[in-house]
Amino acid sequence: MILGPQQIKRLSTRLLPFADAASDDLPLGQLLRLSLFQVSVGMASVMLLGTLNRVMIVEMSLAATLVAVMIALPVLVAPFRALLGFRSDTYRSAIGWKRVPYLWFGSLWQMGGLAVMPFALLVLGGDPIHHVPFAGEVLAALAFLMTGLGLHMTQTAGLALASDRASDETRPRVVALLYVMFLAGMGVSALVIGWLLSDYAPLTLIRVVQGAAITGLLLNVVALWRQERVRPMSREERAAPRPLFRDAWADLTVGGEAGRLLVVVFLGTMAFNMQDVLLEPYGGEILGLSVSSTTLLTAMWAAGALAGFALAARQLAHGMNPYRLAGQALLAGLVAFSAVIFAAPLQTAALFFAGAGLIGFGGGLFAVATLTAAMTMATEGRAGRGLALGAWGAAQATAAGLSIALGGGMRDAINAAALSGRWGEVLATPSTGYSFVYHTEIALIFATLIALGPLVRRRSARIPTQSRIGLADFPT
Numbered sequence: 001m002i003l004g005p006q007q008i009k010r011l012s013t014r015l016l017p018f019a020d021a022a023s024d025d026l027p028l029g030q031l032l033r034l035s036l037f038q039v040s041v042g043m044a045s046v047m048l049l050g051t052l053n054r055v056m057i058v059e060m061s062l063a064a065t066l067v068a069v070m071i072a073l074p075v076l077v078a079p080f081r082a083l084l085g086f087r088s089d090t091y092r093s094a095i096g097w098k099r100v101p102y103l104w105f106g107s108l109w110q111m112g113g114l115a116v117m118p119f120a121l122l123v124l125g126g127d128p129i130h131h132v133p134f135a136g137e138v139l140a141a142l143a144f145l146m147t148g149l150g151l152h153m154t155q156t157a158g159l160a161l162a163s164d165r166a167s168d169e170t171r172p173r174v175v176a177l178l179y180v181m182f183l184a185g186m187g188v189s190a191l192v193i194g195w196l197l198s199d200y201a202p203l204t205l206i207r208v209v210q211g212a213a214i215t216g217l218l219l220n221v222v223a224l225w226r227q228e229r230v231r232p233m234s235r236e237e238r239a240a241p242r243p244l245f246r247d248a249w250a251d252l253t254v255g256g257e258a259g260r261l262l263v264v265v266f267l268g269t270m271a272f273n274m275q276d277v278l279l280e281p282y283g284g285e286i287l288g289l290s291v292s293s294t295t296l297l298t299a300m301w302a303a304g305a306l307a308g309f310a311l312a313a314r315q316l317a318h319g320m321n322p323y324r325l326a327g328q329a330l331l332a333g334l335v336a337f338s339a340v341i342f343a344a345p346l347q348t349a350a351l352f353f354a355g356a357g358l359i360g361f362g363g364g365l366f367a368v369a370t371l372t373a374a375m376t377m378a379t380e381g382r383a384g385r386g387l388a389l390g391a392w393g394a395a396q397a398t399a400a401g402l403s404i405a406l407g408g409g410m411r412d413a414i415n416a417a418a419l420s421g422r423w424g425e426v427l428a429t430p431s432t433g434y435s436f437v438y439h440t441e442i443a444l445i446f447a448t449l450i451a452l453g454p455l456v457r458r459r460s461a462r463i464p465t466q467s468r469i470g471l472a473d474f475p476t
Helices: 005-015 028-034 036-059 064-090 100-124 135-165 171-196 202-224 235-239 245-253 257-273 279-285 291-317 322-346 349-377 385-419 431-458
Strands: none
Touching: 028 036, 028 135, 028 171, 028 202, 036 064, 036 100, 036 135, 036 171, 036 202, 036 279, 036 291, 064 135, 064 385, 100 135, 100 202, 135 171, 135 202, 171 202, 171 291, 257 322, 257 349, 257 385, 257 431, 279 291, 279 322, 279 349, 291 322, 291 349, 322 349, 322 431, 349 385, 385 431
């Protein structure tokens, strides 16, 4: 039987993932090439939140508080994500580019931060004889800040560019593809980096981190090449007054629902992210896992997150209340952190990895549900989609950074008190500090459920078809 062109096209649409995300203005080849910037961001995220914090705490014997503060430094840029998105929306240039300049300079910041990071870390953990006071701390802080700025700028501009080029019909599937590529980049990078660092050495660390820096820049250059159309602007158009950010923000926050939603996003993100800097050290110090084994935790988290996105897409497509879906995600988080806590006394790595996967599942489900609710609020006035994405991303990223810093500090403080013997012989173990952080995250989940309750009652059980996004517009 010979298939005709139309039959082949329909068959490829059914069998090839995201084939239906292509459109006349954004063919599938260009879409796949554009999605490479998400692979770059995912790879850099693995370096920051996975591999480097384990190496700094276990192999370099640095205090968890210092490591947590370093990793949380990129969050100083996070509150400006809303402004970055708004500025890229209204940016004016002679050739008409809006997104490419932000993508390019974000790529440079990201590469520069990763390029100098291994040397900064070696100075930070260098020998005390030739130690220059605070040199390592300052250099490492600058490296983490540069990388964080690059990540936020690249991802914000890249997602906006993809949204610009996609049609109204394909936009949800386009942005869904981009976020799947982000998770794929994290998963594959975790496997490759774990394999390269299976035999840890300082020189190997330098090669791996700088290799990631160069790879990220190349991926971003390929991604942005000839993606944004040139639309020349006259001098009068460039000199015209720009919209004001405060006016658009006032439109978004009218009614009170946005403020409570941002509180829910903040608390829930803290609940799911306080362990980010501690999960891999917990596996190495308490369960005795190797560097390559603990790096696989990121792959487990990404797999769990993908499962959460799939469930969210199915439930939201059937019109489920997004706030109820967020409640289900929080309940999954209770099970996840309980599994991680019991992994230490039972000394079972399988339970630990299962808990890590459930953390990704709950966190992904919670993020998609709250983002869906945020997107349905920005339908009138000057508060557009970019501002809603930026506000959600700012609350989420700020909470993630603060929770990471608090998690490391709490672990150090509790362990210092427990190992001194003041709390008795039973608690005088290194696992006490970790367990305290995980119990705190459970308490934060209950606090998030309390804040979420009024929103569940307020929102109708069905989302209008024109504003439903499922996985689509997920920004981070």
